[in-house]
Amino acid sequence: MPESMDAARWRPYLTAWALLVLAVCGLYAHTLLGMAGIWARSETYAHGFVVPLISAWLVWRLRAEVRVLTPRPAPLAWLLMAGAAALWLAGDLVAVNAATQLAFVSLLVLTVPAVMGWAVARRLMFPLGFLFFAVPIGDFMLPRLMEWTADFTVLALRASGVPVYREGLQFVIPSGTWSVVEACSGIRYLIASVTVGCLFAHLSYQGWKKKLLFVGVSIAVPLVANWLRAYMIVMLGHLSGNELATGVDHLIYGWLFFGVVIALMLFIGARWADAPAPGTTAPRRLTLPPATTASPAWRGAVVALLIALLPHAAVKAIALSNLTAPVSLASVAPQAPWAGAATPPSDWVPAFANASAQVHQGYTGPEGQRVGVHLHYYRQQDYERKLVSSENMLVRHNDATWARAQAGTAQAQWPGAQLPVASATLRRTSGGLTTSGTERLLAWRWYWVDDRFTASDAAAKLLGAWGRVRGWGDDGAIVVVYTPLDPQLTEAQAQERAQATLRAFVQANGAALQDSLRRTRAGH
Incomplete structure (x- = not known):
């Protein structure tokens, strides 16, 4: 066919695809702007600005090979778009940037087969796949x-x-x-x-x-x-x-x-680069008249657009179950043989950002043990205030006062069950790295979400999403219990005693802690 007939055959598909991409970018503008914001403020991901330009250039290099293909919407791509939309919904419910941004780029990539078919998508596989380098993901490896x-x-x-x-x-x-x-x-x-x-x-x-x-x-x-x-x-x-x-x-x-x-x-x-491939025979052109009707192209674009709209409707419906009242955090009443203390055992505060409410309490045990409890409660979570975040940590790496000396896991004896917790040894840095007598703490951390406890970030995210879907809302809390390490003991002895202290505290006060969080959610 003459090139003019190729252009007539492609025009409705390219028009429908371009409008679909603009609509998807508009619907997911918050996600797109969030990505661009990370590109702008982070040197690690600044390359994101040029990735779309490189992808466009790679597509332009293949224009002659693509032009002779026959565009045709692929229904399977609509199903894959539904999966990407579901991933975006799950990520948005718990404010996971990596999930929403990966889903957004997946939706953009899948618009190609959704409107123009798999033959076109396969020929453009690398340029489309290269777009995923624009997703600012990788901090989990830090x-x-x-x-x-x-x-x-x-x-x-x-x-x-x-x-x-x-x-x-x-x-x-x-x-x-x-x-x-x-x-x-x-x-x-x-x-x-x-x-x-x-x-x-x-x-x-x-x-x-x-x-x-x-x-x-x-x-x-x-x-x-x-x-x-x-x-x-x-x-x-x-x-x-x-x-x-x-x-x-x-x-x-x-x-x-x-x-x-x-x-x-x-x-x-x-030195080992291959010579450019010799010119290959162009794909055989169809002898049929060009498909000038626009209905297949627009049908593919409309179906894809409806799929892209679904998660936004779901977010609006799910948001109706979220609690909006100000948080009044209920205190944790000490359970015998533990008693409340006038002050916590340390002035250390974990670096958990933008909590809706927080409390720091101290307790004493029957043998003089000292334990502190930090509760950080989250409600109406969004991308700035969220329970599970890479920004929420016991000690920031650039903290001038405290440093994390060790990290690992431990088993807390919960009433009737074992609770895995994240464990860390913290050290006050103001006295120098090797100064004897420097204040040291053993801290345990876990999450309360969907009325369940977990130390896993991933499990907390999944439970949070499930809780919102089933109507629980987005309430959650980070729980930290800690105790000082005895400077008069060896490191091994001090760790063993501190572990025993925290186990005894959690076993005695775990039920009261959970009851406090439940009463906070209920507004009592």
């Missing part, structure tokens, strides 16, 4: 990456003959104290390297083995490079008497080092 960086740095320092005392993410060498923070995790280097690596592999290699191998290299190289960067920065500071590689300098040196490493990786990868 704790693990920081631990790996600290592990390697301490190991390399000791191998270099430098004595190291480590506690958590902080360590001391003869020339000073160092700490592994978010900027040292290497998450920025990793995400940038994988994004560039996938694009380079797609443009440079024909076979899947080469592509997957290079993507694997683009994952391994920034990890190892970041570990070496951290080690070299500490050594530069140590050998220069902390004149070099301190403050902002070490970030600048880090980016220069990373830039050289990535450039070298791409230079080596280019």
